[in-house]
Amino acid sequence: MIEIKKLNKSYVIGKNSLHVLKGIEVSIKKGELVAIMGSSGSGKSTLLNIIGMLDNYDSGSYHLDNVPIKDLDETKAAKYRNQFLGFIFQSFNLINYKTAIENIALPLYYQGISRDERQKIAFEYLEKVGLGDWSEHLPSELSGGQKQRIAIARALASQPKVLLADEPTGALDSTTSEEVMALIKKINKEGKTILVVTHEHEIANMCNRIITLKDGVIVTDIQTS
Amino acid sequence: MLFNKDSWKEIFDTIKKNKLRTFLSGFTVAIGILIFIILFGLGNGLENSFKTFFTDDKVNTIRLYPSSTTIPYRGYESQRRIKFTNSDLVDFQEKFNSRIEDIVVRNTFYFQMKYKERANNYSIRAVSPGHQEAELTIIMKGRYLNEGDITNRKKHAVIGRLVAEDLFQDEDPIGKYIFGSGHSWKVIGVFQDEGGDREERNLYVPYTSMQKIQKNNDEINQMIVIYDKNMSYNESLILEKDLESYIKEKKFISPDDNRGVYISNTGEEQENSRQFASVLSIIISFIGIGTLVAGIIGISNIMVFVVKERTKEIGIRKAIGATPNSIIAMVLQESIFITMISGYLGLVVALIILNGIGDNLMDKYFISNPYIQTSNAVWATIILIFFGALAGYLPARKAAKIKPIIALRDK
Ligand SMILES: Nc1ncnc2c1ncn2[C@@H]1O[C@H](COP(=O)(O)OP(=O)(O)OP(=O)(O)O)[C@@H](O)[C@H]1O
Numbered sequence: 001m002i003e004i005k006k007l008n009k010s011y012v013i014g015k016n017s018l019h020v021l022k023g024i025e026v027s028i029k030k031g032e033l034v035a036i037m038g039s040s041g042s043g044k045s046t047l048l049n050i051i052g053m054l055d056n057y058d059s060g061s062y063h064l065d066n067v068p069i070k071d072l073d074e075t076k077a078a079k080y081r082n083q084f085l086g087f088i089f090q091s092f093n094l095i096n097y098k099t100a101i102e103n104i105a106l107p108l109y110y111q112g113i114s115r116d117e118r119q120k121i122a123f124e125y126l127e128k129v130g131l132g133d134w135s136e137h138l139p140s141e142l143s144g145g146q147k148q149r150i151a152i153a154r155a156l157a158s159q160p161k162v163l164l165a166d167e168p169t170g171a172l173d174s175t176t177s178e179e180v181m182a183l184i185k186k187i188n189k190e191g192k193t194i195l196v197v198t199h200e201h202e203i204a205n206m207c208n209r210i211i212t213l214k215d216g217v218i219v220t221d222i223q224t225s
Numbered sequence: 226m227l228f229n230k231d232s233w234k235e236i237f238d239t240i241k242k243n244k245l246r247t248f249l250s251g252f253t254v255a256i257g258i259l260i261f262i263i264l265f266g267l268g269n270g271l272e273n274s275f276k277t278f279f280t281d282d283k284v285n286t287i288r289l290y291p292s293s294t295t296i297p298y299r300g301y302e303s304q305r306r307i308k309f310t311n312s313d314l315v316d317f318q319e320k321f322n323s324r325i326e327d328i329v330v331r332n333t334f335y336f337q338m339k340y341k342e343r344a345n346n347y348s349i350r351a352v353s354p355g356h357q358e359a360e361l362t363i364i365m366k367g368r369y370l371n372e373g374d375i376t377n378r379k380k381h382a383v384i385g386r387l388v389a390e391d392l393f394q395d396e397d398p399i400g401k402y403i404f405g406s407g408h409s410w411k412v413i414g415v416f417q418d419e420g421g422d423r424e425e426r427n428l429y430v431p432y433t434s435m436q437k438i439q440k441n442n443d444e445i446n447q448m449i450v451i452y453d454k455n456m457s458y459n460e461s462l463i464l465e466k467d468l469e470s471y472i473k474e475k476k477f478i479s480p481d482d483n484r485g486v487y488i489s490n491t492g493e494e495q496e497n498s499r500q501f502a503s504v505l506s507i508i509i510s511f512i513g514i515g516t517l518v519a520g521i522i523g524i525s526n527i528m529v530f531v532v533k534e535r536t537k538e539i540g541i542r543k544a545i546g547a548t549p550n551s552i553i554a555m556v557l558q559e560s561i562f563i564t565m566i567s568g569y570l571g572l573v574v575a576l577i578i579l580n581g582i583g584d585n586l587m588d589k590y591f592i593s594n595p596y597i598q599t600s601n602a603v604w605a606t607i608i609l610i611f612f613g614a615l616a617g618y619l620p621a622r623k624a625a626k627i628k629p630i631i632a633l634r635d636k
């Protein structure tokens with residue numbers, strides 16, 4: 001599903017260049033649930049953003065479902081993101097003036113799906129994350145765990161091939177974290193490929209595979225089950 | 226995308242749920258248009274009053290009054306009173322024949338006129354028939370004085386509308402006799418004058434008749450030269466100079482004497498008022514352009530602010546699949562929609578206010594019937610909407626171009 005070879009990425013700040021990812025080699029198959037770990041600044045988010053086409057890379061290659069992803073223009077990147085990818089962020093990134101169901105329906109709007117259809121699909125996913133009764137609530141009226149579940153529903157609604165989560169439980173307490181991880185695991189069981197960036201070992205241990213980064217290099221890549 | 230029903234629904238949704246933003250940009254445009262139209266309209270109203278005040282006599286005339294000399298000249302002492310006579314009139318007319326239409330006589334008197342028991346004091350203008358054109362007197366009833374009245378020294382009178390009201394009330398004045406200065410005068414006409422009430426309290430009688438009852442003299446106190454309508458202002462100044470030197474020579478007045486004969490050119494007044502009117506309209510245009518520019522700056526600032534406020538939202542939308550074009554379309558559609566609606570509202574409200582003002586500000590501020598040409602109002606609205614859209618487009622394009630990851634980081 002994801003095929004990355006000799007990937008390099010540097011950030012240029014003024015005259016200095018910061019080499020963040022140094023020759024990453026990784027291959028992720030369909031249906032895997034992968035945790036990406038590593039200390040702060042090791043390049044986890046950078047890698048995830050490149051996989052998510054939110055950012056571009058300098059050299060190497062990256063194929064998503066056999067499609068080469070390199071130097072996409074914004075219009076094409078937007079299409080691919082919409083078709084292939086679902087994002088879950090640490091800070092949820094819900095649109096604050098839209099209700100739960102409207103947030104979930106938004107990716108479908110960009111897929112050109114009709115309003116009624118959007119509403120129907122969005123509601124299905126709302127039920128799936130267990131928030132069927134909260135459809136008309138604004139994000140500000142929801143708890144952190146609820147917001148994250150709405151964000152997961154939104155990521156799923158467009159039926160992406162890969163789900164990318166950057167510290168999805170980073171802003172949540174441990175009980176809520178476990179609930180959210182349980183949901184992510186359930187979605188993975190249904191066949192979705194998922195990448196989770198995390199600091200927490202408990203979270204990582206719920207995954208099938210743990211990749212550890214250090215200074216932009218993969219130091220360990222362990223299959224847990 | 227732009228004409229897609231669903232995308233409009235999305236826009237309405239956004240507008241409804243972001244009331245402050247909608248209000249801010251809508252309010253700026255509406256107020257901008259409102260102030261523009263009202264200021265412009267008031268300016269036009271000021272111009273209106275100005276025109277009615279200063280451009281009453283549409284005929285260009287030069288007035289000649291004899292007075293006393295102040296410098297001794299050719300054996301004459303100073304303080305000599307200059308007189309115009311009937312023969313001077315004939316001379317002047319012959320001399321300047323080619324450049325003038327007519328020279329009119331106006332000798333003014335003030336005495337009581339009486340009809341039955343009703344009496345009042347009026348100014349009596351003893352004139353020649355050409356005076357009607359010089360003063361733009363409008364006959365309501367009967368006729369004006371004619372050459373026959375002059376030659377035969379008829380005791381005829383053409384009376385002002387208000388004189389007729391005073392003395393005759395509901396009676397028909399024509400053919401009736403009024404009494405004044407020891408003589409009876411037959412009313413042959415009633416006139417009105419756009420110069421106002423004061424003008425309509427005058428009476429016109431033949432100057433020859435007045436001369437006859439004034440011990441049969443031949444004096445003329447004022448001559449009004451009506452010159453060719455096609456004459457330019459500068460040509461009229463030359464005519465004025467020529468008249469002055471001709472009269473001074475004929476009457477033995479020193480060329481250096483500022484008195485002796487007094488000459489005033491109404492063309493000069495008109496030239497002054499014409500210049501003043503054009504200055505006024507330049508000022509009005511400046512005020513108009515100024516308000517428009519202020520409105521444009523206002524809406525631009527708000528659009529920049531709006532897009533900045535939405536940067537994160539734009540990042541989120543892009544992460545879940547919005548293309549740059551759809552982002553630009555979203556911002557543009559929203560801003561055009563809001564500015565169109567509010568621009569239209571501002572336009573309508575402003576026009577209602579202008580209409581409501583009407584002549585209410587006339588007494589205190591000399592503003593009558595403020596108005597704005599529809600095309601000016603519509604153009605101003607279009608300009609504001611256009612700049613509102615442009616002001617939205619530029620930051621939207623910038624926001625649509627940046628990588629979503631950067632937009633998302635923006636807190
Ligand atoms: N846009 C950027 N411009 C410059 N430097 C950046 C940028 N984004 C990240 N970096 C730097 O790149 C390095 C890797 O950042 P990254 O966010 O990938 O780390 P991370 O492993 O996700 O850390 P954390 O656990 O703290 O989230 C860091 O040193 C960071 O300062």
Ligand SMILES: [Mg+2]
Pocket residue numbers: 044045046
């Ligand atoms: Mg990170």
